[in-house]
Amino acid sequence: MLRGLAGAWAVLGPLLWGCGLALLQGGMLYPRESRSRERKELDGLWRFRADFSQNRRQGFEQQWYRTPLRESGPSLDMPVPSSFNDVGQDGRLRSFVGWVWYEREATLPQRWTEDLGTRVVLRIGSAHYYAIVWVNGVHVAEHEGGHLPFEADISKLVQSGPLSSCRITIAINNTLSPHTLPPGTILYKTDTSKYPKGYFVQNTNFDFFNYAGLHRTVLLYTTPTTYIDDITVTTDVDQDTGLVNYQIVVQGSEHFQLEVCLLDEEGRVVAKGTGGRGQLRVPSAHLWWPYLMHEHPAYLYSLEVKLTAQTAAGFVSDFYTLPVGIRTVAVTESQFRINGKPFYFHGVNKHEDADIRGKGFDWPLLVKDFNLLHWLGANAFRTSHYPYAEEVMQLCDRYGIVVIDESPGVGIVLAQSFSNVSLQHHLEVMEEMVRRDKNHPAVVMWSVANEPASFLKPAGYYFKTLIAHTKALDPSRPVTFVTNSNYEADLAVPYVDVICVNSYYSWYHDYGHMEVIQLQLATQFESWYKTYQKPIIQSEYGAETITGFHEDPPLMFSEEYQKGLLEQYHVVLDQKRKEYVVGELIWNFADFMTDQSPQRAIGNRKGIFTRQRQPKSAAFLLRERYWKLANETKYHGSAVKSQCVGNSPFTF
Numbered sequence: 001m002l003r004g005l006a007g008a009w010a011v012l013g014p015l016l017w018g019c020g021l022a023l024l025q026g027g028m029l030y031p032r033e034s035r036s037r038e039r040k041e042l043d044g045l046w047r048f049r050a051d052f053s054q055n056r057r058q059g060f061e062q063q064w065y066r067t068p069l070r071e072s073g074p075s076l077d078m079p080v081p082s083s084f085n086d087v088g089q090d091g092r093l094r095s096f097v098g099w100v101w102y103e104r105e106a107t108l109p110q111r112w113t114e115d116l117g118t119r120v121v122l123r124i125g126s127a128h129y130y131a132i133v134w135v136n137g138v139h140v141a142e143h144e145g146g147h148l149p150f151e152a153d154i155s156k157l158v159q160s161g162p163l164s165s166c167r168i169t170i171a172i173n174n175t176l177s178p179h180t181l182p183p184g185t186i187l188y189k190t191d192t193s194k195y196p197k198g199y200f201v202q203n204t205n206f207d208f209f210n211y212a213g214l215h216r217t218v219l220l221y222t223t224p225t226t227y228i229d230d231i232t233v234t235t236d237v238d239q240d241t242g243l244v245n246y247q248i249v250v251q252g253s254e255h256f257q258l259e260v261c262l263l264d265e266e267g268r269v270v271a272k273g274t275g276g277r278g279q280l281r282v283p284s285a286h287l288w289w290p291y292l293m294h295e296h297p298a299y300l301y302s303l304e305v306k307l308t309a310q311t312a313a314g315f316v317s318d319f320y321t322l323p324v325g326i327r328t329v330a331v332t333e334s335q336f337r338i339n340g341k342p343f344y345f346h347g348v349n350k351h352e353d354a355d356i357r358g359k360g361f362d363w364p365l366l367v368k369d370f371n372l373l374h375w376l377g378a379n380a381f382r383t384s385h386y387p388y389a390e391e392v393m394q395l396c397d398r399y400g401i402v403v404i405d406e407s408p409g410v411g412i413v414l415a416q417s418f419s420n421v422s423l424q425h426h427l428e429v430m431e432e433m434v435r436r437d438k439n440h441p442a443v444v445m446w447s448v449a450n451e452p453a454s455f456l457k458p459a460g461y462y463f464k465t466l467i468a469h470t471k472a473l474d475p476s477r478p479v480t481f482v483t484n485s486n487y488e489a490d491l492a493v494p495y496v497d498v499i500c501v502n503s504y505y506s507w508y509h510d511y512g513h514m515e516v517i518q519l520q521l522a523t524q525f526e527s528w529y530k531t532y533q534k535p536i537i538q539s540e541y542g543a544e545t546i547t548g549f550h551e552d553p554p555l556m557f558s559e560e561y562q563k564g565l566l567e568q569y570h571v572v573l574d575q576k577r578k579e580y581v582v583g584e585l586i587w588n589f590a591d592f593m594t595d596q597s598p599q600r601a602i603g604n605r606k607g608i609f610t611r612q613r614q615p616k617s618a619a620f621l622l623r624e625r626y627w628k629l630a631n632e633t634k635y636h637g638s639a640v641k642s643q644c645v646g647n648s649p650f651t652f
């Protein structure tokens with residue numbers, strides 16, 4: 001990684017300095033418990049108040065963070081994690097745009113407040129979209145972006161005197177602008193014959209509901225004051241030896257020692273090292289394989305890092321254990337390779353979305369979704385259209401599900417959204433995303449955006465810079481974005497490693513005419529390939545389908561039409577996957593909520609499962625196809641074991 005970063009600066013230094021961007025400060029390791037670290041989750045009921053004042057700024061004018069929120073006026077109970085939109089009966093809250101306020105008291109263990117050698121950190125997994133955080137009325141953090149974590153070191157505040165609890169206040173604003181990711185616009189309607197004074201709406205160019213709130217866990221965790229701040233691991237394979245390159249960043253002291261130890265799944269030490277940077281060699285390494293490619297897929301080693309530091313108070317130790325999968329990823333003119341073998345993505349696009357909780361993290365839903373992915377025989381998904389919760393990525397590592405990790409760069413279509421202000425923010429978001437997800441073996445490719453107006457003139461410079469920056473941050477993974485532009489007009493595809501194309505033949509174009517799909521799809525693939533000679537993924541295709549609607553001969557919105565459309569796509573995919581098409585991802589795994597519009601019958605219904613995760617007919621069709629594809633993926637001469645083709649969940 002060091003080499004990567006050095007390389008990054010060599011290539012991009014002048015460019016980045018030019019637009020005033022510094023690489024992010026500090027790491028963002030997932031907060032794991034260890035012998036030196038504790039964590040305390042703050043999930044549950046928080047106090048909540050939406051600021052319905054005309055300018056939405058009453059909370060700041062009256063400084064609601066200074067005293068308990070209930071003293072400011074009427075407040076509600078609000079579950080965390082959850083979106084706030086769908087839990088109540090108040091229609092105004094469902095579509096609220098502006099500042100909302102969350103608050104809760106946390107009781108701290110005595111040692112945390114008295115031991116000055118303990119560092120106490122407040123971590124917010126996701127606050128959509130802009131967040132300001134106070135602890136006991138003192139401002140501790142601000143963050144832009146709804147899908148990535150941020151932290152504040154609150155040690156000084158909680159260790160400044162006798163204290164057994166602290167009050168955490170978080171103000172969150174879901175307003176989107178042309179420079180946010182995703183972008184949006186506020187439109188004031190000034191015709192007083194039609195709208196009341198001050199009336200406005202928020203418009204977006206993306207097709208999912210702009211749920212807001214505290215969507216993931218909020219927690220406190222501790223480390224010693226000298227601590228392991230970041231770990232970066234990249235892996236390679238030399239014959240049958242696995243190579244694990246590591247780089248560790250320590251904060252708090254310059255006088256420390258680092259020991260690293262790599263353990264196999266049985267807990268046996270297979271390699272050891274010392275110092276902040278090095279390479280571990282693992283003879284006869286077990287590689288990390290996607291779950292349908294190997295009898296023992298998703299093999300994870302554990303990298304145990306031990307820091308020993310000399311401080312004024314004596315020696316302190318910090319321990320952190322990182323799961324490590326040894327694997328390689330490579331792209332050729334016509335293949336996507338994992339561990340040197342061609343990999344075909346047969347999977348889904350998802351959303352973080354469900355009834356009531358909106359985008360709130362939910363373990364039962366997550367496990368259900370993974371069981372459905374297995375039932376389907378899906379080996380991959382794209383995190384359309386934003387980074388998902390860290391726990392999702394961890395399960396992909398453990399189950400061997402391959403991920404295309406996508407940024408919230410969805411709906412970049414306005415000219416202003418290609419400005420330097422937007423670009424700079426997008427570069428920072430990629431830094432946050434790579435920093436968070438760089439160590440997941442399941443992540444095999446970064447997607448910087450979905451369906452931008454990549455035919456607009458500024459798109460060339462914008463995506464050249466963005467993709468180069470992402471590659472410089474992580475030279476070990478290919479980079480893409482997802483296009484729906486015409487192959488002749490697209491100015492950004494020259495910079496990608498894999499071409500990801502969305503198309504909706506016989507849905508948005510020539511609707512009702514499934515007979516044109518084969519010709520149009522073949523033309524699509526051939527045009528892109530002839531122009532670029534890069535592997536192609538059909539990154540979206542699908543049809544709106546209301547479960548229980550049946551029409552034969554098939555009509556749009558019926559289950560039969562969805563199946564029929566998919567079958568037409570599959571004919572061409574089966575031809576082209578023998579050449580250069582390396583994947584197919586259905587739109588969408590499940591129905592999901594969108595803004596209201598005449599095109600949407602309570603959300604987008606292109607799911608092969610309903611929003612409640614029940615299968616439509618197309619799910620059975622895809623299931624048959626995906627398991628067939630899995631069985632074609634011969635590895636080490638043997639087909640995927642037939643017992644996999646049941647309802648069995650992932651096992652270890």
Ligand code: GCB
Binds near residue numbers: 206208385451606
């Ligand atoms: C797309 C978008 C996706 C939409 C989908 C649709 O191209 O990438 O966000 O939901 O089409 O159903 O219109």
